[in-house]
Amino acid sequence: MSINHNRARPVYINLLQIKLPISAISSITHRLAGIYIFFVTLPLSLFLLYFSTKSYNDFMFISALLKDSILFSTFVSFSFLVFAYHILTGVRHLLQDMHIGESLEASRVSSYIVFFLWSVLVAAVIWRILL
Amino acid sequence: MIGSTLFYAQRLSAIFLLGYTVWLSSFFLFNQPLEFDAWSVFTDQIIFLIITSLVSLIIVIHSFIGLWTIGTDYFTSRTLGFVSPAIGKYANIIRGAYSLLFVFWGCVVISILLFTIWS
Numbered sequence: 001m002s003i004n005h006n007r008a009r010p011v012y013i014n015l016l017q018i019k020l021p022i023s024a025i026s027s028i029t030h031r032l033a034g035i036y037i038f039f040v041t042l043p044l045s046l047f048l049l050y051f052s053t054k055s056y057n058d059f060m061f062i063s064a065l066l067k068d069s070i071l072f073s074t075f076v077s078f079s080f081l082v083f084a085y086h087i088l089t090g091v092r093h094l095l096q097d098m099h100i101g102e103s104l105e106a107s108r109v110s111s112y113i114v115f116f117l118w119s120v121l122v123a124a125v126i127w128r129i130l131l
Numbered sequence: 132m133i134g135s136t137l138f139y140a141q142r143l144s145a146i147f148l149l150g151y152t153v154w155l156s157s158f159f160l161f162n163q164p165l166e167f168d169a170w171s172v173f174t175d176q177i178i179f180l181i182i183t184s185l186v187s188l189i190i191v192i193h194s195f196i197g198l199w200t201i202g203t204d205y206f207t208s209r210t211l212g213f214v215s216p217a218i219g220k221y222a223n224i225i226r227g228a229y230s231l232l233f234v235f236w237g238c239v240v241i242s243i244l245l246f247t248i249w250s
Contacts, residue, residue, distance in 0.1 A: 012219065013210050039236065046247065049174075063165075087149065090145055094146065
């Protein structure tokens with residue numbers, strides 16, 4: 001066998017150079033969303049839970065903040081939309097773990113379905129904020 | 132611990148958390164606009180306290196397994212070495228620090244959650 005060992009062979013993995021199929025994008029964004037939820041959405045919902053149950057005045061303060069501050073309401077909406085995305089892609093993964101929609105074609109189609117459903121949610125939330 | 136245990140722990144906890152999310156979401160959906168009285172009655176229920184406490188434990192299981200697999204997949208000498216071979220050499224230390232960070236963060240968040248609902 002004659003293999004050219006002198007050719008520069010890749011040692012490291014350039015994650016940005018690999019062209020990912022749609023199902024892999026769905027999978028990696030599920031993980032990124034998971035990190036975001038753990039470090040942002042979870043403490044944020046804790047903050048909301050703490051102040052919304054503390055007293056009536058604190059509850060009104062939080063609702064006023066959500067109504068008046070476009071920055072805060074966008075941040076809260078975005079954080080929960082990321083959570084919704086993690087759930088949608090997560091349900092897709094759970095179905096695949098139960099051997100439902102495992103084929104290449106089915107997983108491609110289900111990725112698009114998940115993106116579509118999430119877009120509908122995003123549109124609904126944007127519509128509600130602007131209304 | 133064998134891999135399949137972690138695999139099933141991850142999936143079963145996911146189903147439990149999904150159910151909890153549906154439960155909370157349906158409360159918000161049927162109580163629009165949300166009033167303080169309805170919300171405080173809901174969060175003072177013993178069933179809410181018990182299930183949320185259980186959820187805090189399950190969040191720990193679900194997130195630690197997930198974050199650990201992300202660490203072992205992406206914080207290795209091969210992937211970090213792409214950024215710079217010098218950084219790649221310290222991949223194990225970086226992954227260790229990352230693991231310590233999320234374990235610490237998880238413990239803090241869950242303690243505050245338990246304190247919040249039970250106080």
